[in-house]
Amino acid sequence: MSEEKGNTLSKEEKDRRFEAELMPVIGPLYNFAFRLTLDEDDANDLVQETYLKAYRFFDYFEQGTNAKAWLFRILKNSFINDFRKKSKQPAKVDYNEVESYYNTDEVEGEGEMAATSDMRSQAVQELIGDEVASALNSLPVDFRTVIILCDLEGFTYEEMAKILDIPIGTVRSRLHRARNFLKEKLEKYAKTMGYDADNDAHDED
Amino acid sequence: METTATELTEVKSANTDCEKVINILEMIIDDEANPEEQQYFYNHLEDCTSCFEAHKHQKMLKSFLKMNVKSKDVPVSLISTIKKIVQETA
Numbered sequence: 001m002s003e004e005k006g007n008t009l010s011k012e013e014k015d016r017r018f019e020a021e022l023m024p025v026i027g028p029l030y031n032f033a034f035r036l037t038l039d040e041d042d043a044n045d046l047v048q049e050t051y052l053k054a055y056r057f058f059d060y061f062e063q064g065t066n067a068k069a070w071l072f073r074i075l076k077n078s079f080i081n082d083f084r085k086k087s088k089q090p091a092k093v094d095y096n097e098v099e100s101y102y103n104t105d106e107v108e109g110e111g112e113m114a115a116t117s118d119m120r121s122q123a124v125q126e127l128i129g130d131e132v133a134s135a136l137n138s139l140p141v142d143f144r145t146v147i148i149l150c151d152l153e154g155f156t157y158e159e160m161a162k163i164l165d166i167p168i169g170t171v172r173s174r175l176h177r178a179r180n181f182l183k184e185k186l187e188k189y190a191k192t193m194g195y196d197a198d199n200d201a202h203d204e205d
Numbered sequence: 206m207e208t209t210a211t212e213l214t215e216v217k218s219a220n221t222d223c224e225k226v227i228n229i230l231e232m233i234i235d236d237e238a239n240p241e242e243q244q245y246f247y248n249h250l251e252d253c254t255s256c257f258e259a260h261k262h263q264k265m266l267k268s269f270l271k272m273n274v275k276s277k278d279v280p281v282s283l284i285s286t287i288k289k290i291v292q293e294t295a
Contacts, residue, residue, distance in 0.1 A: 030279045132273040
């Protein structure tokens with residue numbers, strides 16, 4: 001009875017392998033979930049569900065193959081089946097929060113430019129991060145997804161095709177359109193910020 | 206007549222080159238182009254300013270994203286919850 005399948009693992013061995021092979025991916029996986037749902041609680045649930053499914057189907061996972069792509073695929077399917085319907089559209093953009101944060105820092109920094117210039121550049125850095133995240137989050141979810149998979153997670157086109165269940169040609173064209181969208185959004189933002197990549201010299205003396 | 210025809214063909218072929226190059230630009234950036242495509246691409250860039258610029262910008266966008274989209278820390282409770290559920294699952 002204990003050897004129905006030949007390579008069925010003991011629970012102990014299965015748990016050990018499961019942890020060793022799949023748990024290291026939790027960071028990227030959680031971030032993917034968050035960028036899809038734009039909500040921390042939903043991301044939590046989605047990741048939890050993904051790992052439960054992965055555990056249930058762990059016998060089908062070939063050891064040593066691409067665990068990250070496998071988990072991303074499960075998560076993306078769970079998202080489509082269970083979360084997409086109830087996820088909030090359109091994406092919320094916290095411009096107010098960003099703005100008030102920036103303004104506060106600006107006021108405090110007045111009069112002691114030199115001492116606070118580090119803090120200021122850090123604030124600007126954070127602000128850029130927030131703005132870029134907002135731009136990314138405002139993309140339609142299919143576009144957002146290919147940007148995350150390719151540019152942030154470094155998946156190949158072939159891996160993306162498998163994760164998303166679409167042909168490589170579609171991966172390419174979707175990525176192309178997503179980037180054009182994003183470029184447009186970031187250009188608008190660069191202009192509002194007065195941020196000019198070609199002119200980063202400091203004028204203060 | 207004949208010179209005009211030749212000039213036209215040259216202009217046309219330059220445009221087709223640019224078109225081809227722009228077409229594989231993202232594959233180059235994403236490291237998905239094969240060696241022949243890469244060679245063709247970089248050869249063209251050596252004498253085409255506009256494609257050179259396009260390549261520069263596309264590359265900047267990619268690294269800009271990677272640099273500026275911060276990743277969130279995984280809640281500690283999530284990791285322990287998953288381990289616990291898994292252990293309790295038969």
